Amino acid sequence: xxxxxxxxxxxxxxxxxxxxxxxxxxxxxxxxxxxxxxxxxxxxxxxxxxxxxxxxxxxxxxxxxxxxxxxxxxxxxxxxxxxxxxxxxxxxxxxxxxxxxxxxxxxxxxxxxxxxxxxxxxxxxxxxxxxxxxxxxxxxxxxxxxxxxxxxxxxxx
Numbered sequence: 001x002x003x004x005x006x007x008x009x010x011x012x013x014x015x016x017x018x019x020x021x022x023x024x025x026x027x028x029x030x031x032x033x034x035x036x037x038x039x040x041x042x043x044x045x046x047x048x049x050x051x052x053x054x055x056x057x058x059x060x061x062x063x064x065x066x067x068x069x070x071x072x073x074x075x076x077x078x079x080x081x082x083x084x085x086x087x088x089x090x091x092x093x094x095x096x097x098x099x100x101x102x103x104x105x106x107x108x109x110x111x112x113x114x115x116x117x118x119x120x121x122x123x124x125x126x127x128x129x130x131x132x133x134x135x136x137x138x139x140x141x142x143x144x145x146x147x148x149x150x151x152x153x154x155x156x157x
Contacts, residue, residue, distance in 0.1 A: 039127060042124070042132055042135065044125075045122075048123065051136060052138055052141055054075040065082045073113075073116065074118055075117075078111065079111040079113070083106040084106075085104070087143070088104075102140055102141075133145055
């Protein structure tokens with residue numbers, strides 16, 4: 001059995017030249033199909049009041065892709081294949097009032113675990129794009145979702 005423990009603390013976190021924390025996140029579509037009703041996975045905040053895409057700190061001992069995979073595993077209990085980055089956003093942390101850089105990547109989910117590190121802290125929820133855009137509280141995550149939808153639409157043509 002593998003131990004499933006989330007990393008914690010800020011001592012290994014990456015920061016940009018302006019002192020802003022760098023975070024990464026992933027959006028997942030449930031399978032490889034290109035249907036008009038593909039789903040994405042959102043997780044609740046730790047306090048459970050809002051939904052968002054899995055995200056978290058990018059640490060100095062990992063690549064950006066490894067960080068996003070780790071955060072998806074820790075927060076949502078999913079494993080998959082990283083796809084091309086959707087973009088980078090600068091946003092202000094509500095908790096700390098400082099600027100962060102957010103990098104978003106799609107992750108094609110290959111496995112959804114029944115037990116994961118933050119299962120008792122978060123709820124994970126699959127939903128269609130319209131629902132996800134509605135419940136997601138972060139403007140930059142909504143923009144990333146729009147880019148993903150546009151990219152998948154172009155791939156269908």
